[in-house]
Amino acid sequence: MSTIVSTRTITRGANPYAPMIRQQNVSLTPQGATTIYEPVSVRGNRAHVNSHVQQSLSNLAQRLGGQKYKQEHFGFLILVPISLLDINIEIQRDEDAEHQAKIIDKFDPRIYMPVMCTKLKTGRYSVWEGQQTSCVLYHLYKAGLIEDDFLVQVKAFDEDMVVPGTQLQGEAVASYGFRQINGGGRKGIDAYHLHRSRVNGVRLYNSNFDEDVQSENIQCILEDNQMFPAKASDARGQLASPGMVTYIHGLNQIAGHGTDMKLFNVTKDDLAWALAWHDEYYPNEKGVDGGFILAFGRLAHAARTAKNPVLLGNAKSAISKDLYKQFQSLYGSPKAFHKDCKQRLEAWQDANDAPGGWTDNCLTPMLVMDYYNPNKFGGKLALPQVPDMKKYAGF
Numbered sequence: 001m002s003t004i005v006s007t008r009t010i011t012r013g014a015n016p017y018a019p020m021i022r023q024q025n026v027s028l029t030p031q032g033a034t035t036i037y038e039p040v041s042v043r044g045n046r047a048h049v050n051s052h053v054q055q056s057l058s059n060l061a062q063r064l065g066g067q068k069y070k071q072e073h074f075g076f077l078i079l080v081p082i083s084l085l086d087i088n089i090e091i092q093r094d095e096d097a098e099h100q101a102k103i104i105d106k107f108d109p110r111i112y113m114p115v116m117c118t119k120l121k122t123g124r125y126s127v128w129e130g131q132q133t134s135c136v137l138y139h140l141y142k143a144g145l146i147e148d149d150f151l152v153q154v155k156a157f158d159e160d161m162v163v164p165g166t167q168l169q170g171e172a173v174a175s176y177g178f179r180q181i182n183g184g185g186r187k188g189i190d191a192y193h194l195h196r197s198r199v200n201g202v203r204l205y206n207s208n209f210d211e212d213v214q215s216e217n218i219q220c221i222l223e224d225n226q227m228f229p230a231k232a233s234d235a236r237g238q239l240a241s242p243g244m245v246t247y248i249h250g251l252n253q254i255a256g257h258g259t260d261m262k263l264f265n266v267t268k269d270d271l272a273w274a275l276a277w278h279d280e281y282y283p284n285e286k287g288v289d290g291g292f293i294l295a296f297g298r299l300a301h302a303a304r305t306a307k308n309p310v311l312l313g314n315a316k317s318a319i320s321k322d323l324y325k326q327f328q329s330l331y332g333s334p335k336a337f338h339k340d341c342k343q344r345l346e347a348w349q350d351a352n353d354a355p356g357g358w359t360d361n362c363l364t365p366m367l368v369m370d371y372y373n374p375n376k377f378g379g380k381l382a383l384p385q386v387p388d389m390k391k392y393a394g395f
Contacts, residue, residue, distance in 0.1 A: 060165070067164035075161075077114065079151035082141055084124050085115070085134050088171060091178050092131045103136045106209065112137070114153040116181075118174045125156060128174030129181050191248035192231045195219070214257050214264050221255070221272045225279035227288060240287035247290030254297030270300035273312060280315035281324045282334055291338030295363035302364070302384040310384045319381050326377045330370060341366050344395045365392040 047053055115130035127134050140146045159170035168176055189197075198215035201207035222228060227243040235246050245251065252258070254274065256267030274296035278288055303310040312319050331337040341363055349356050364386045371379040 063165040065164065069163065073161070073163040075155050075157035078154050078156060080117075080125055080154045080156075082134070082138060082150070082152050085117070085152065085154075086120075086124050086126050087131055087134070088126045088128060088174060091128050091171070091175050095135055096132060100132055100136050100139065103132065104139060107136065107140070112153075114155045116174075116177065117154050117156040118159050118170055119156040120159055125154060126159075126171065126174060128171075128178050190231065191252075192229055192246070195229055195248050195252075210261055210264075211258065214255070214261070214268075215252075217264075217268055218251055218255050218257065218271065221268065221275060222251075224272070225275040226283065227275060227279070235287050238286070242284050242286065244287040245293075246287065247293055250290045250293040250297075254293060254301070266304075267301070270297050270304065273297075273300045273315075276315040277320055277323070278334065280320070281327070285333060285335065287335075289334040289338050291341070291360060291363055292334035294360050295337070295367050298364040298386065299367065299384065302386040306384045310382050319383070322379055322381050323371070326371055326379065330376060337367070338363070348395050361388055362392050362395065365389045366395060369393065369395075 112133055113130065115125075115127055115134055117125040117127050117130075120126055134152070137146070137150075137152060141150060157173070162169060195215050195218075198207075198209075198212040199219045201209065201212040202216040207213070219229070222245060225243075227245050229248055229251075230244045230246050232246045234240075235244060240246075251271060254267075255271040256264045259267065271293075274293060275288070277296060278285075278292065300312060303312050311317075314320065327333070327337060331340055342358060344366065345358065345362050346356065348354070365388045368383050368386050369389060369392065370376045371383055
C-alpha cells in the first residue's frame with residue numbers, strides 16, 4: 001500500500017527567540033538581568049506579597065501568641081573539637097560510606113555547611129543534621145589532611161532552650177529539624193536550575209567537573225540546533241515558544257549524562273541527531289516535545305549499538321526524510337506523535353483489562369512498527385530493531 005505524501009514545505013525563517021537566547025546563553029543568566037547579584041530585600045519583597053506567604057505569616061503570628069523570636073532563639077555558632085561530636089542514632093540515618101566517598105572526591109572546605117547540633121548538658125554535641133559532613137571531616141582528619149588543631153563549625157542550641165510557639169525541647173527539636181530539613185524544608189533543585197548551574201560552572205567559573213562539562217556539551221548541542229532550556233512553568237498554557245526544551249531530564253538521559261566521559265562523548269551524538277532532525281523539520285513547533293526526544297534519541301542509540309549498526313545519517317539523509325514523511329502522513333507533529341502513542345496504549349490497556357499508566361518505553365517501538373506497517377506508512381529503508389517491539393506489536 002503506497003502512501004501519498006505532500007512535498008515537504010518548511011517556512012523556516014529565523015527562530016524568533018534565537019538571538020535573545022544566544023546572547024542569554026553566554027552565561028544563562030535570567031532574561032534582562034544586568035548583574036548576577038540581587039539584594040535579598042528585592043527578591044524577598046517579590047515573594048513577600050504572595051498570598052501563601054502572607055497566610056503562613058499570619059498562622060505563625062497566631063502560634064507565637066504576640067511574642068517575638070529573640071536572637072538567642074536561633075542558637076549560636078561556635079567551633080567545636082571533632083572529638084566532642086556524637087551522632088543520635090535514633091534520629092539520623094545510617095552512615096553512607098559510598099556517599100561520603102563521593103563528597104571527598106569533590107571536597108572543597110569553602111562549601112561545607114556548619115553541622116547542626118543540640119548542646120547536651122554533658123558538654124557534648126548531638127549532631128542531628130550533618131552526619132555525612134561530620135564523618136567526611138573525620139576521614140580527612142584521620143588521614144592527616146586537616147591540621148591537628150582543626151575545629152568543626154557548629155550551629156547549636158542548648159538542650160533546655162524553650163522558644164515561643166512550641167513545647168519541643170532538646171532532642172525532640174532535633175528529631176523535628178531532621179525531618180524538616182530532609183523532608184519538606186529543603187526544596188530540591190529542579191532539573192533546569194541544576195543544568196544552568198552546571199553550564200555556568202564551566203562557562204563562568206572554569207569548572208572541570210565531568211558533570212559540569214557534560215551539561216555544557218549538552219547546552220552546546222541545544223544551541224547548535226537553535227534550542228534553549230527552560231523551566232516547565234515557562235511552557236504552561238500557550239507560553240511555549242520555538243526551540244524551548246523543558247524536559248531537561250530527557251536531554252540528560254539520551255545524552256548519557258553522568259556516565260564516563262569516554263562513553264558520554266559517544267552517546268551525546270544520539271541527542272545531537274535527534275535535535276538536529278527536529279531543527280530541520282519542525283523548527284517552528286512550540287517547544288520540543290519530551291516524548292520526541294526520548295523516541296528519536298533511543299532510535300539513534302539502537303541504530304548505533306545494533307549488531308549490524310544502521311547508519312541514520314544526518315538530518316537530511318534518506319532515512320531522516322522518510323521519517324519526516326511518516327510524521328506528516330500519520331501524526332502531523334512530534335507532539336501529536338506522542339499523543340497518538342498515549343491514546344493507543346490506553347486503548348490497548350482498556351481492551352485487555354490491563355493495568356493502566358503511561359510508559360515512555362512504547363514510543364520508539366511504535367515509531368518503528370508504524371514505519372514498516374504497510375497499512376500505516378510502509379517504509380522500505382533499514383531502521384534498527386528496538387527493545388519491546390514484540391511487547392507493543394499490534395498497538
